[in-house]
Amino acid sequence: MQFVASLTRGAAEIKRLIRHWNDSEDPRNPFANILVTPIFTPPSTLKLVRELKEEGVVKQVFFDSGGFFVQMGRISYEDMYWQLLHFYRSNPWGDWYTLPDYVPLSSDDEETCWHKVRQTADGSRLFYQELPYEIKAKALAVIQGRTIAQVDYCLETYLRTGPERWGFGSFGTNGKQSNANIVTEEAFILLNYVSEIAVSNNRHLHAFGVSTPPAIYLLNESRVDSFDSIGWMKTAGYGKVYLPFVRAYNITYRDKGARGMPPQVFEKLKIRSGHECSFCTDFRMLETSRTHRILHNLAVIQDMVDMIRERTFGDDLLQIMEEYASTYARLRSIAES
Ligand SMILES: [Zn+2]
Incomplete structure (x- = not known):
């Protein structure tokens, strides 16, 4: 299982953290896999991440969609869709490209939730078709939903469309301003359901936004391949x-x-x-x-x-x-x- 450090931060802070880590002489590299949200990341950070990848410090770069910022009301789904498409087409140096998702809020009623789930799945299918061939192979489709029926809607769409990595993002959120996700029982049941289908269809599964130590243990029990979080920084x-x-x-x-x-x-x-x-x-x-x-x-x-x-x-x-x-x-x- 791979840890992906979410680092949608300023370049100076990232450099400082890497320098302190290296000074500790711990031979491990927690920055080997990095996730950034390109449309909300300062250009200087993107430049740094690209340089770190060229230097071999970073091995894999995950681009996140920015669905979290749609959820927070910072950008509309449509604006995210087009900005992301433009960025992906002109930046072939990433390793994984998250397709646009529309995250339901815990306060959304059933109908609104269904609307966002359909938008996520149908929008991802259209978006995928617009991607250049070499980026299609690196697409990561996000599964949203609070019920088996909603999750199935995403899964059926992605099995037909083809992305080989899926992301599960429907964990409970802890508090209004926090993206430190918590693993609720309902979400964990859905995750295990998705994981079973991912394994039997040879798809990799990524868990978005969870990183407390006991959650890492649970994700592994559910056969998740990778997970990302900024929780280690926020919580500190x-x-x-x-x-x-x-x-x-x-x-x-x-x-x-x-x-x-x-x-x-x-x-x-x-x-x-x-x-x-x-x-x-x-x-x-x-x-x-x-x-x-x-x-x-x-x-x-x-x-x-x-x-x-x-x-x-x-x-x-x-x-x-x-x-x-x-x-x-x-x-x-x-x-x-
Ligand atoms: Zn310690």
Whole structure:
């Protein structure tokens, strides 16, 4: 399973993060796969990403559609469609090209949701036909929907049309301004349904916008091939950190009751989970520096991906998940069934 770092940010910040990571002498590369939303990314960032790819730091570039910004009301679906088509036609250097999607809001009624699902599937089919041949092979079609019938509408369209990578984007969103998706039971049931069809039709499956450690474990159980998120960065901004198989906990202020994590618990969990990185050796630094939290979170994601790939975790880690991410632990039975 591949981690894709979502980096729709300024070039200076990306450079700074890569420099700090390299200074830590961790030989792993969490920036090997990068996702950017080209129509909302400053040209300087796109230039940097392209250079990093030429230098071999970045191996794969995923272009995202900007569906999230349509959802936020920042751009209309139609404007996104045309801007994206123009960008894709003139930028053949990417590795994956997300087709335009129209994300239903949790507040949308059934009829509106159906409208957006049809727009996503039918719009993607038309868009795909407009793409040059070499980009068609790198298209990523997004599945939206809250019900099996809606998901089926997308799947039937994409099976006929042909994109070889599918993306699942219908996770629950956590809060109004946040794109830090959470895995709800309904969404996880749909994801497993999609995954089964993807596997039997030899399609790769990408999960959009999820990256808490227990969610990474669940995505792998559902045979997802890749996932992206900016959650590691956003969550660090809110004072929160990850640990393997543990959801995000706030460490920056103490008397927060159940949502916070005292330093003693953090240190104990580091030992139990086997996590070590140069960004959390000094707890004071982790508590006071957003950059340390960002890079520590990236290191934890990397731990998760490695442990899952090499199957080097045991029941003790799943026990940690029961204790520190119980809502995720409960979803395990869905993937197993
Ligand atoms: Zn760490």
